[in-house]
Amino acid sequence: MTAPPAVNGHTVHNGLKPGAIPGRARVSRRGGRIRRRGLWLGALGVAVTLAAWELCAAYGLVDQMLASRPSQILVAGRDYFTTGTGRRDLLVSGTEFLAGFGLALVVGLGFGLAVGWWRWLDQLTEPLVSFAYASPRIALVPLLVVWFGIGLGSKVAVVFISAVFPIVLSTRTGVRTADRALLTLARAFDANRRQIFRTVILPGAVPSIVTGVRLAIGVGLVGMVVGELIASSEGLGYTILYAGNTFQTPLMFVALFVVSGAGVLMTAAVRAAERRLDRWRPDGHA
Amino acid sequence: MPELRLDHLTIDYPARDRGPAYRAVGGVSLTVAPGEFVSVVGPSGCGKTSLLHAVAGLVPAAAGTVSFGGTPIRGPGPERAVVFQHASLLPWRTVLGNVAYGLELRRVPRREARARARAMVELVGLGDAASRYPHELSGGMQQRVNLARALAPEPAVLLMDEPFAALDAQTRDAMQAELLRIWAASRTSVLFVTHHIEEAVFLGDRVVVLSPGPGATVRECVPVPFDRPRDTALRRTPGFVALADHVWSTLAGARDRKAPHERANLETR
Numbered sequence: 001m002t003a004p005p006a007v008n009g010h011t012v013h014n015g016l017k018p019g020a021i022p023g024r025a026r027v028s029r030r031g032g033r034i035r036r037r038g039l040w041l042g043a044l045g046v047a048v049t050l051a052a053w054e055l056c057a058a059y060g061l062v063d064q065m066l067a068s069r070p071s072q073i074l075v076a077g078r079d080y081f082t083t084g085t086g087r088r089d090l091l092v093s094g095t096e097f098l099a100g101f102g103l104a105l106v107v108g109l110g111f112g113l114a115v116g117w118w119r120w121l122d123q124l125t126e127p128l129v130s131f132a133y134a135s136p137r138i139a140l141v142p143l144l145v146v147w148f149g150i151g152l153g154s155k156v157a158v159v160f161i162s163a164v165f166p167i168v169l170s171t172r173t174g175v176r177t178a179d180r181a182l183l184t185l186a187r188a189f190d191a192n193r194r195q196i197f198r199t200v201i202l203p204g205a206v207p208s209i210v211t212g213v214r215l216a217i218g219v220g221l222v223g224m225v226v227g228e229l230i231a232s233s234e235g236l237g238y239t240i241l242y243a244g245n246t247f248q249t250p251l252m253f254v255a256l257f258v259v260s261g262a263g264v265l266m267t268a269a270v271r272a273a274e275r276r277l278d279r280w281r282p283d284g285h286a
Numbered sequence: 287m288p289e290l291r292l293d294h295l296t297i298d299y300p301a302r303d304r305g306p307a308y309r310a311v312g313g314v315s316l317t318v319a320p321g322e323f324v325s326v327v328g329p330s331g332c333g334k335t336s337l338l339h340a341v342a343g344l345v346p347a348a349a350g351t352v353s354f355g356g357t358p359i360r361g362p363g364p365e366r367a368v369v370f371q372h373a374s375l376l377p378w379r380t381v382l383g384n385v386a387y388g389l390e391l392r393r394v395p396r397r398e399a400r401a402r403a404r405a406m407v408e409l410v411g412l413g414d415a416a417s418r419y420p421h422e423l424s425g426g427m428q429q430r431v432n433l434a435r436a437l438a439p440e441p442a443v444l445l446m447d448e449p450f451a452a453l454d455a456q457t458r459d460a461m462q463a464e465l466l467r468i469w470a471a472s473r474t475s476v477l478f479v480t481h482h483i484e485e486a487v488f489l490g491d492r493v494v495v496l497s498p499g500p501g502a503t504v505r506e507c508v509p510v511p512f513d514r515p516r517d518t519a520l521r522r523t524p525g526f527v528a529l530a531d532h533v534w535s536t537l538a539g540a541r542d543r544k545a546p547h548e549r550a551n552l553e554t555r
Contacts, residue, residue, distance in 0.1 A: 179374075181370065181372055181374040182374055184344065184370070184374070185368075185370065185374045186391065187344060187362060188342050188343075188344060188362050188367070188368045188370075189362065189367075189387070189388045189391045189392070189439075190361070190362040190363065190364065190391065190392070191391045195391055199376070199387070199390075199391070200376070203376070203378045204378075206378075278378075279419070280377050280378040280379070280419040280420075280421070281377070281421070
């Protein structure tokens with residue numbers, strides 16, 4: 001007997017012994033070990049970078065005024081959230097982002113599923129969507145300010161127009177790339193269109209949709225910051241601009257890092273949700 | 287129980303660029319009696335899969351009819367079930383969920399669907415793997431799920447499209463024996479399409495030999511006299527080898543498009 005072949009890191013048995021799944025536990029344990037090692041290595045990379053930055057600034061290799069240094073940023077961060085405007089900024093920007101992103105999620109999913117499913121609707125809207133997607137939407141911010149005012153409305157709109165497109169496009173792709181063999185199978189069982197949508201199209205589109213949502217988090221945050229840079233008197237983006245203009249480099253980095261940190265956390269949350277949702281997929285796809 | 291009847295079934299595929307349609311199957315007539323196991327062999331590309339899909343109601347007939355118990359077939363229906371060449375399992379469902387799929391689509395209440403699916407999973411010998419996902423199964427196990435899913439709604443006719451073609455030789459032999467065991471337990475009729483002659487003879491009550499495409503027709507219908515239950519040792523008996531040989535030469539004659547007298551010469555040599 002030769003060893004059973006391995007596919008995707010799984011040991012695969014020939015069909016003679018049904019029920020036996022050798023290597024399953026071992027594989028997932030190995031997957032966990034690799035993931036833990038990834039965390040350690042990632043933390044090491046961050047630590048080395050911060051240490052190098054600190055040392056370069058301490059020994060005068062770079063101008064502290066321009067580049068700041070991690071220890072100063074830490075102090076600025078503490079002040080920002082105790083005596084400064086940190087908590088208020090977080091609330092303002094968070095509200096803008098969550099409102100705009102929530103709207104983009106609802107509209108993007110709904111519209112993406114609709115154009116993926118109904119060919120005529122896609123043909124009707126495709127030129128408009130492509131045109132809008134290709135245009136530099138961020139340049140519309142001044143106009144959005146005129147339309148929705150200088151407050152929450154215009155920022156929600158910026159986040160929305162930034163985040164909605166990745167969700168629409170990836171959802172449409174997810175619906176369109178449904179497995180032909182599974183569609184034929186459903187038809188052979190006399191499934192109606194609703195059943196096909198619910199049992200084949202929707203679950204099959206989930207991985208693609210999740211990818212779009214992850215992209216949308218990034219561009220949505222960029223939209224939020226740009227919106228605040230152009231017209232605002234509070235929020236994380238406004239603080240980045242204000243601190244930069246007044247040479248408070250540490251504070252600028254604090255606000256910047258809060259935005260990046262939020263992006264990383266939200267992306268990680270989506271990934272964790274995806275892992276729960278996608279238990280059926282072979283390991284090691286992420 | 288009613289019989290499945292194909293009457294001068296013809297299948298065309300519309301050509302691109304307004305050319306003449308491609309005729310995949312050109313007037314095939316055959317019947318499958320209740321509880322009968324009919325194998326269909328033909329050279330590759332002769333329209334075997336088209337034939338099966340037409341019987342399943344997935345492809346329309348250009349001419350001729352498929353009827354079940356005298357009623358013409360115009361689409362998929364609960365009295366037929368397809369076992370596809372590729373297992374086509376829903377990757378996000380467990381073995382049990384996949385086997386219950388056809389029952390759910392037919393609106394069998396959830397609890398009952400689960401119970402019947404469970405029984406089918408046991409019948410095909412996957413009781414211990416019921417909560418596994420398809421990517422955790424071997425090819426042979428996936429085809430067991432494919433079979434269980436088709437059988438769960440208790441169809442009168444099982445339509446099988448080269449289900450073991452992608453398996454290695456050993457697994458294939460084991461799966462053939464398994465299929466006979468499961469078929470004996472369910473007593474449905476089977477229309478089994480394959481290009482594998484030995485498989486067709488080992489499984490079938492009759493072997494229908496198709497001519498090459500385009501426009502495949504029935505070249506010959508060979509009765510298989512061996513008693514059931516059959517086991518793997520049957521394949522090595524002289525009678526089995528002779529019959530497989532006969533099917534082979536019919537098929538070879540069909541492939542070479544030899545005139546009937548030339549084919550007779552070939553066989554007597």
